[in-house]
Amino acid sequence: MTTNMVGIEIKDLHLSFGETEVLTGVNLTIEPGEFFSFLGPSGSGKSTLLRAVAGFGPTPKGQILIGGRDIVDLPPWKRNVGMVFQSYALWPHMSVRDNVAFGLKERKMPVSEIGPRVEAALDLVGLLSMAGRMPNQLSGGQQQRIALARTIVVEPQVLLLDEPLSNLDASLRVQMRRELLALQRKLGLTTIFVTHDQEEANTTSDRMAVLDGGVIQQVGSPQVLYDTPANLFVANFLGTANIIDGVVEKDGAAARFVTKTGDAIAVGDTTVNSGSIVLRPQNISIVAKDSANSISGTVMHREFLGSQIRYLVDAAGTEIVIDQSHVSGETWQDIGAEVSLNINSSAAVVLAS
Amino acid sequence: MTHSPRGSAPGLSIADRLPKYLFPRIGGTAAIALLIAILLVGLLIVPVLQVIYVAFLDPNTGALTLNNFKDFFGSSLFRESFGNSFYVSAVSVVMATIIAMPLAYITTRFNFGGSVIIQSLGFIPLIMPPFVGAVAMQLIFGRNGSVNLILRDKFGISIPFMEGLNGVILVQSIHYFPFILINLSTSLRNIDRSMEEAAQNLGSTGMRMFRRIVFPLAMPGYIAGAVLVFIKVFDDLGTPLLLNVNNMLAPQAFLRISSIGISDPMGYVISFILVAFSIFSLWVSFLFMRGKDYSTVQKGGGGLSKRDLSTREKWIAYGTVSLILLMVLSPHIGLLLLSFGTIWSYAPLPDDYTLQNFVVMWENSGTYISNTVLYAGLAATADVILGTAIAYIVLRTKLFGRQALDYMATASLAVPGVVLGIGYLRLFHGVQVPFSGEPMASWWVIIALALMVRRLPYALRACMAALQQVSISLEEAAESLGASKQSTIRRIVVPLMSGGILAGFVTSFATAAVELSATIMLVSSDSDAPLAYGIYLFMQTPSGRGAGAALGIVAVILVGVGTYASQRIIERDKKMRMSGDAH
Amino acid sequence: MKNYLGGSLAVCALAASSMAAFSAEPVVVITSFPSSMTGPIEAAFEEANPGIDLEILNKKTSAGVKYIQELAGANTADIFWASAPDAFEVLKGDGLLADAGGISSTGIPDKIGSFPMNDPDGKYLGFAAAGYGIMWNTRYLKANGLEPVSEWSDLKNPEYFGHVGMSAPSRSGTTHLTVETMLQGEGWDKGWAEWKWIAGNFATVTERSFGVPDGVNTGNFGLGIVIDFFGFSSKASGFPVDFAYPSVTALVPANIGLVKDGPNAAEASTFIEYLLTPEGQEVLLDPAIMRLPINPATYASAPEGFPNPFKDSSIGSAVNFDVSKSGARYNLVNSLFDVMITYRLDDLREAVRAVQVAEAKYPDGSNPEAAALIAEARALIEANPIDEAQSLNEDFAGIFTKKRKKVTDTVGERQAEVEQRWDTMVVENYRRAKELAEQAANL
Structure with missing residues (x-):
């Protein structure tokens, strides 16, 4: 055959x-x-x-x-x-x-x-x-x-x-x-x-x-x-995505995506001036407050998915989904905890609206 | 959900101490089943046995004997009659297939304008009494009918359409092909389009695909229709007699039973053979169809495939359909001409046209029409009630002997109307109607009962098919929400079956409205006569032909409009249901 | 449709049916006449006698007889009204008719043609006359280049092959009368021979007697052997048809009688009396009815060209019809006709055609060998399974009625056996005749 x-x-x-x-x-x-x-x-x-x-x-x-x-x-x-x-x-x-x-x-x-x-x-x-x-x-x-x-x-x-x-x-x-x-x-x-x-x-x-x-x-x-x-x-169709609307501010070679609530995320070179940023949940991590390239927010909801824990964080009115790998024995963030979110900006995709 | 209160019995009564089997607990469903069984035995089995019993009696001594059967098979005339009946039935099935197959295929498998109209027109031959059809066919296709007169005039030839057995075959196949059309269309509609697409995908097409894939899959429906045609033709008496064909079984039976003063048992022997052979044919078809219910195997496909036709194909299709419709509607065309004609004698068309026939008809046939609506309406209503009940009992309960209900109801297909009519006269002879004291045998309700029994199989099939389409989970859902069995049936099952029930009602009503075989036996006065009988009476006089034809036209229009309307309702219903799963 | 058949099935009918007599106790009339005939008479009568209501119950003759037989005991019928005297003979024999002798019939002669008008025992009365004859479609004959015929023997001519229609005597009482008339007029053997040669030219044997005028009217076949009023009324309805009485025909009265123990005997007698009055007789000339009145005075108002048997003595006087002879072998003659003609029409036609072809080839009998073969073929076709003496043998004819009066009554043979024997002989004779005739034609 x-x-x-x-x-x-x-x-x-x-x-x-x-x-x-x-x-x-x-x-x-x-x-x-x-x-x-x-x-x-x-x-x-x-x-x-x-x-x-x-x-x-x-x-x-x-x-x-x-x-x-x-x-x-x-x-x-x-x-x-x-x-x-x-x-x-x-x-x-x-x-x-x-x-x-x-x-x-x-x-x-x-x-x-x-x-x-x-x-x-x-x-x-x-x-x-x-x-x-x-x-x-x-x-x-x-x-x-x-x-x-x-x-x-x-x-x-x-x-x-x-x-x-x-x-x-x-x-x-x-x-x-x-x-x-x-x-x-x-x-x-x-x-x-x-x-x-x-x-x-x-x-x-x-x-x-x-x-x-x-x-x-x-x-x-x-x-x-x-x-x-x-x-x-x-x-949206492939996997889960956080989509946040905002504008791109360029400062020479460096570019920042600024959300409506004023949070800024460093992004790579882009031709887009305004639109949305796509962030996969696993490319966001919960970190100590005020580290660079981070957004602060409050944990609203938590789901245990086995290999991962999924958090729903309210960042000044924008809901962001975050997946953290689950390691045995690790302690989880409590509902209501104030957290900072670190974004892996190389994995961020900016799309024109 | 029958409630049997238990538990709170304070102290056992004597009845409770007796063995349980003395008091079988008869639930509501079982009681209804029993009631239906009694009804069927009383109105079908007993009357038929009354008739065929005579076949086993020695006419000289009154003792039981099989001599009559020996005489039957010893007679070359009867053997020839049997052969002719078989031949006519078989060829009629073939002819009916040739007529029905293209109509069914074209209207169900292609996007074809006017499919609903064609399906409705295709039903119309069933609603014309065959004897009226035979009269009209003689005028058109007879030895000196329109077609042959024209052929002889133009080409010097004539075609023996109506000579001897040919005529019977032609009239019967045109009258009964709708049975195949209806069943085959249903089957074709149930074939998932992926069945055909898979074949096309593997290189099959056209007639070859039809032969290897489509037709075998539609076989259950086809066989169901074909066996009906076969039995109906085998049992039919009117058409051969009207065409003066005597050498067939049913006319022989009739001629022998009905001659003055003759008490020859041969008529009864033939009646027995007709019934037995018909039941045998039904049984063979059931055997064949066992395990061939393909519709359940075809799941989750893309629904019905309707293909677009190319322009050339469209012309061919419209040509074929028109030609077939012209042929199957020729009795109606003939009847129409007759009803508007003055004198029609040895000429392709009537000499002149008039409305006088309708005037005469109108003045004389009010009672025929109202009687028909009354009898056929009662019969069809009773049929769908019984049909729904039997379908439910057979398909949804585990009652002992439930299949017997189905078999009994279906067996009435195998009983020639004349036999049933005679049976009723014997059974109700001497019985009086309560209160009015009228003799039962001449009470008009008996006519409606006979029609009910005769048409029950049609309604039953439709109800069965409808119930099979209702998923059992819909009932379970209702029951889990606290609905009793009764209200589940009333509020869920029956509404979901409504399309099928309506179809059953229409089929029963339409065919009962034109039935003559059983009714003519039972009509005891003109004021009780239904329409078909009225047409028959009109047509017994030289001056009444036109008026009889006019009455026939009224019958066809009445029933035709009803059929078309219900067809529309059924289509709409179907669309509504399908819209859910379109994607 | 299975038919009209049914009508007669009443045979079996044990019918207790009857009319629902609700209010005014209508007079129940069992009749074989069509409503086109009974309707005008009923209307005229009810107008003349407003107090009396008629309920007409239409049955084929045979069914009507059965019906009354079955009703005996709890009778609800008052009048039996039909053409065939034989049917009345059957009822009379069963004692089911009341005496009608007292009904006044002023001005009505005792005989019509050579036939007595009324039953000598006074059980039934003639009210109209009818005779069998030949009806033809003028368009059909013209198109086929044929001449109308007026004698039975003309129907035997080869040019009429396939153009003639007739009903079977077992299906129609009046047809039976015609068959029997020929058998009595020409003698048993000659009579049957005539019938078989005529039948060789049949296009069809119709199931109903009305099937014959119907076939002629529509032009399905050209000539039909019919009772006169079918011819007259068809013509009156406008069909291109005509009718003639052959010289050998029985002009017989159509009859009416009182059913024994009828519930409304007095009113029923009034109706019969009315029927015999000049007004009642006049209604018979209605275009849809066209029966010969039996009151000679009524002919004064008949349309032109309408035959008057009381003036034209050639109609229906050639035969002295013997009712008792006819009654004795009634069923036997029907059965014999069916076996030799109705059921074996194809075989008979082929044999007759073969003889006609052979005779056409040697019209002058110049070839003795052919003539001998043809003569042999003719003899085979004409041969009868039984002779006249046997037809009148009470025991033998009894096989065909099988009315067991007592449990000890026995009949030697079963009808089916006899018929099978006849059938074998007839089929073989026809086959052989065809063979011989073809042999002659090929010489």
């Missing part, structure tokens, strides 16, 4: 359901062999974009190139992209074997070849022994694997996964996502993975695109997106 790895290019794609535009000006390049995620809340257009690649739903305007070939006008059955559905979509009237063999039969492959290929695919997902079962006799995880086997057996150029893990329970989900990734690496198959779960996207993706309102907000590796969000949506 080897594939000539192909890339995917999406150029200025627009898509509407009737009057409502659900995808606006999507431009995207996915490298050959890449594991790429579409991440976004429901209604963001991520599934719609995936289905457009597969050829389902209304025909979009713009281009979708797979291996350099524009497929926008091709019907789904001529695209040679493999899709795994959220519901698995195993046909209940066919056995596991028939489900997996379906695509090969459609391709008019000789029967003598179909058998071995089906078995190889089932073996790959570890379910060869289930070949004779009917889908309703399988567990959710098994159905998921069969759906995957059914898709890859036809050796598609691209693998599309539409929330494939959402119907599984939590522990199985972790295991399956590792298997998925291992399989993708083994096959070298360019893969798009749609999810609303940032943990799934972070753990699997080479790169990912965050979507909101039918627009791509940012593309990059999980780390880049987390550390340097391009806008408030991305900052």
Whole structure:
């Protein structure tokens, strides 16, 4: 099962359901062999974009190139992209074997070849022994694997996964996502993975695109997106963020972000004059009063999260979330305690409003 | 939640000391189930047994015998009749499928303007009494009907649409295809779009995908519809008789039971065989469908997929749909022409047009219409009440023998109307209506009861389907908030089932309104006659044809408008429910 | 629809039905006549006798008989009103008719044609006359280049193949009368032969007697064997049809009788009397009814061209109809007709067509070999399973009625067995006849 790895290019794609535009000006390049995620809340257009690649739903305007070939006008059955559905979509009237063999039969492959290929695919997902079962006799995880086997057996150029893990329970989900990734690496198959779960996207993706309102907000590796969000949506959607409005004051090369309450935070070089500063909770620490680059405030609330303690601090009317690593035996700040907050300014990101 | 007060019993009564099984505790639900069972046994099983019992009697000695069955199978005429009945039923199923399949597929799987109208129009053939349809079909497709007159004039050919068994097949498949349309459409709507998309994604398309994926998944609905068509055609008497086809089982039974002075047991033997064979067909279809309820396996998908059609496809689709509708509505077109026509004889169209037929009809048929609304309304109301109760008992309780209720109610599908009518006459013979002292057999309520029993299976299916869609957790939620079983049913279950109940009511009402087979047996005076009987009476005279047709048109419009309205309500209801999970 | 069928099913009907007599105790009339006929008569009567209310209960003749039989004991019906004298004979035989001899019938002759107007025992009275004849659709005949026919024997001609319609005698009392008339007029064997040759030209055998005029009216087939008033009323309704009496026909009275122990005997008698008065007779000339009045004076107001059997003695006088003979083999004749014609119409048609084709090839009998084959084929088609003596044998005919009077009564054979025997013979004969005729045609 080897594939000539192909890339995917999406150029200025627009898509509407009737009057409502659900995808606006999507431009995207996915490298050959890449594991790429579409991440976004429901209604963001991520599934719609995936289905457009597969050829389902209304025909979009713009281009979708797979291996350099524009497929926008091709019907789904001529695209040679493999899709795994959220519901698995195993046909209940066919056995596991028939489900997996379906695509090969459609391709008019000789029967003598179909058998071995089906078995190889089932073996790959570890379910060869289930070949004779009917889908309703399988567990959710098994159905998921069969759906995957059914898709890859036809050796598609691209693998599309539409929330494939959402119907599984939590522990199985972790295991399956590792298997998925291992399989993708083994096959070298360019893969798009749609999810609303940032943990799934972070753990699997080479790169990912965050979507909101039918627009791509940012593309990059999980780390880049987390550390340097391009806008408030991305900052908020990936992990927890403190967002404080204010203005940038420049003093030669040095720049300070001054909040509305007058606290100043040193920041790196920026072109922004006014906007928001994004501070990750773990990049703020509680320190002795009046140290440099610090803000003072009062502890309002405290949560023990196991590896961390989360404090909610009121700094002159602005609520700031702070995560401190939990070390055994350490004493915690009391509710109502006056504290100073030290900000790791190299990790601060300033965004224009 | 039946409350059985316990505990605070001060001192045991004698009853308490006796073994418990002497006093089975009958909860409210069980009591209702028992009541329904008694009703079904009394109004369906006993009357039918009354009739088919004769098949086992020696006409000479009155002793029990199987000789009559020996004679049946010994007679080449009866064997041929059996073969013809089977052939006509099977081919009618095929024809009905050819008619219903494109309509169902196009309206459920594509974004297609007028789907609701097509679905409603597709229902209309069911609400025309088949004998009226046969009259109109003769005028259009008969030997010297419009089509053949034109063909002969233009091309010198004629097509034997209506000759012999062909005519029966044509009329029956046009009349009964809605059973397949309705069931198949429901099944198709329940197929999750990912089922098809997965197939397309793997390279399948068009007819091939339909054959391998869509149709097998819709099979349960299709089989349910097809077996109904098969049974109805097998049992139907009116159409073959009106087309003067005698060599089929039902007409043979009728001819033998109804000739002057003949007490030949063969008619009863045939009745028995009709009932037995129909039950057998139902049973086979149940066996086939067992374990094939696919809808439950398809979870969490993207809902129904409706594809846009390209311009070319649109033309083909509209062409196909129009052609089919033209054909299935041809009886109505014929009837319309007849109702406005003066004389229509050996000509493609009536000689002239007039409103006189409607005037005559209007002056004479007020009672027919009000009787019909009364009988069919009562029957359909009772049907949905019974249907809801049975559906609840079967699906939501663990009562012993609950399936028997379902089977019994469904079995009435297998009972030809004539057999039920005769059974009622026998059963109620000599019984008097309380208070008025009228003989029971000629009391109009009996007509409504017969209609109720005949149409119960339709309402029951609709109620069952509706209840299956109501998640049990919604009931549990209500109960956990302190609602009793009773008020949960009243305030949660029934409102959620309302779409299905309405559908059941409409199907029962519409088909009961045009039923003639059982009612004609039971109507004892013109003032008690329903509409279909009125049309029949009109059409027995040369001058009454037009007026009869006018009455037929009124019937079709009345029931058609009702059907369309309820279809709209059901659609709206569905949309309301779906809006919750759109994403 | 399963029908109208039902109507007759009342057969079984054990019907206790009856009319709900609530207030004014209406006179209950069981009738086979359509409401287009009973309606005007009822209206005229109720106008003349405002105190009496009629309740008309429409049943097919056979169903009506059954109905009254089942009601005996707790009778609620007053009058039985229908065409076929046989039906009245059945009721009379069961003792279910009251004496109607006392009802005045001034000016009504004793006979119509050769048929006695009233039951000699006074159990039922004629009120109108009707005769069977041939009705045709003029447009149809013109389009198919056919001539109207006025004699039964003309219907045998090959050019009418597939153009003729008729009802089955088992379905319609009046049709039975026609069949029996031919059997009595031409003799048993010749009569059946005539019927089979005519039936070979049938387009269909209709289930209801009204199916025949209906078929002719719409042009479904061109000629029909119908009772006269269907022809007259169809014509009066505007259809392009016409009607003629053949010379061999029975002009028979349509009858009315009092049901025994009817609850309103006096009012019922008033209705029958009214029906026989000149005013009552006049209503029969209503365009929707068009039955022959039996009061000769009424013909004075008949439309032009309306036949008057009291003047034109050629109508219906050729046969002396023997009611007792007809009654003795009533069911047997019906069954024989069904077995030989109704149920085996396709086989019969094919055989007859083959003979017609062969005869057309050798119209002059010039080929003796062909002539012999054709003669043999004709004999096979004409062959009857039983002869007249057997048809009148009480025991044999009893198989077809099976009215057990006593537990000890036994019948030798079951009807189904007899019919199967006939059927085997008939099917084989028709098959063989077709084969022979085709052989002759291929010579």
